[in-house]
Amino acid sequence: MGGANRRWMNILIRRAQSLLLPSSKSQTLSQISRLSLLNSSQSELISSTTDQIRRNFTSSISFPRNFSTYHSRGSSSRRGGVVDANDGDEYDVDDDVVDEDECEEVSDDEDDDDNVVASDSGVKREYSVEEKAKEAAAIGYKVVGPVDRSERPFKPYEPVFAVVQIGSHQFKVSNGDCIYTERLKFCEVNDKLILNRVLLLGTANQTIIGRPTLPDAAVYAVVEEHALDAKVIIFKKKRRKNYRRTKGHRQELTRLRIIDIQGIEKPEKTTVGKAEKASVKKPQKASSKRPEKVPVAA
Template identity: 70%
Template sequence: MATRRTLRALTQATSFLFTNPKPSLRSLPLPPFPNSNTSSPIFSNSTPPSALAQCSHLRYFSSDKNDDHSSDEDDSEEEEEDGDEVEYEDTDDVPVSSGKKVYTLEEKEAEAAAIGYRVVGPLQKDDDVFKPHEPVFAVVQVGSHQFKVSNGDSIFTERLKFCEVNDKLILDKVLLLGSATQTIVGRPIVPDAAIHAVVEEHALDAKVIIFKKKRRKNYRRTKGHRQELTKLRITDIQGIEKPQNVLTKKPSKAAKKEQEKVAVTA
């Protein structure tokens, strides 16, 4: 019974298709537009104005590199009519910035004084700055660090600007002076005190590893750093009376024996 019903449905459908063919889309009636008096923009033969024509700034949509704007042409025409020639300055005299700040002499002196030193000049061959050791010490501040120095000592400070190797320096921030007989404490600096030094080399400190980690966050950062240093050799300390080194001679063995004999006989 089910098969007979399906066959009947199929035969009825095929007979309906053959008797009523599918109408074409062109023959379908179009509904009238609400404003029948106005012509539809879809079926009108006139092309609609483009979006580029409505925009006043065409230079942003122009793909031609040789397009000149009307305003530029008008300006150029006015300049030609006036007959005034545009003079361009020479760019050869203008210094090209290399990315580094250019310091003047006054700025160099001011920044060096803020750190605590003054550049005197290069070391000459005739200069006799290296003197024998003297029993005097001083506490000097260079930048944010303090050093206890004596004549002939060498210290490593952070990289000092505006000085090269074999330059003579004067360290002004002297906090304390001392010797075997007296001690001078500054408040905070000792007046009329100075420490002379010579730049021996600019070097790099040992590498320091900076490792950061946040557990359970998958965060790890490893960086290395080498601090730039300047090696200074202390040549002289001024501002305190320096006692003279008196060398005491040791008595010889024969003199000791004679002294012992005299003591025994007495």
């Protein structure tokens, strides 16, 4: 224990013993040590009070520890001991007291950190069904639900195309096409969507243009994947200012597979067969054999 703390403890013990003794005058330690002249009850009372004062005094003091990351001058490298900078005496720290204080400080810090993280990141907002449908409609789609295998959503190619708007982008799609859009909310993989913001429909025979959209048209799609786009490097520099910043970004994407387009008459499939070539017989060529020479008798 340090010299200053020891002196304060001795002063407190002297004052307590002076109050408990019958004489009102304060006595020195040499006079107080003569407890044999007192009664047994008085000596026991004095010893118990002095022990109680010593315990209360030591428990009320919390001594700092020197951690491995920081060592002050004159600190001891031994575990469980601290050297007083005044007189160089080493004393043992009450582990229970210090550990409780440190635990309380750590818990308070952790609570503060948790509160800060919660306030910074923010709690995820819980959307109602109506809010989800409203936000999805503002982007340009509607979530129907997961696709059932019995539906057989994937159909063969049909000669129909449509121009749909999803968010701020427009896509020309046909049955069976695959497109990448920005990450769509409130939908998971294998969900069926209705793209209801159709700007144009067309076939080989007719074209229907919306003003700006076609209310009766719809394009059906299935969510195949939520993925990340390739990394884009963003580099900023200001010359002669010692300013350079390099950042990377990967855009979140959703892959959609178009399964059906509705709102226009689909032409029937016509198989164009090759015209059968009429078999023309080639005329037989006349034989160009020379007549045989007949020998003539002389």
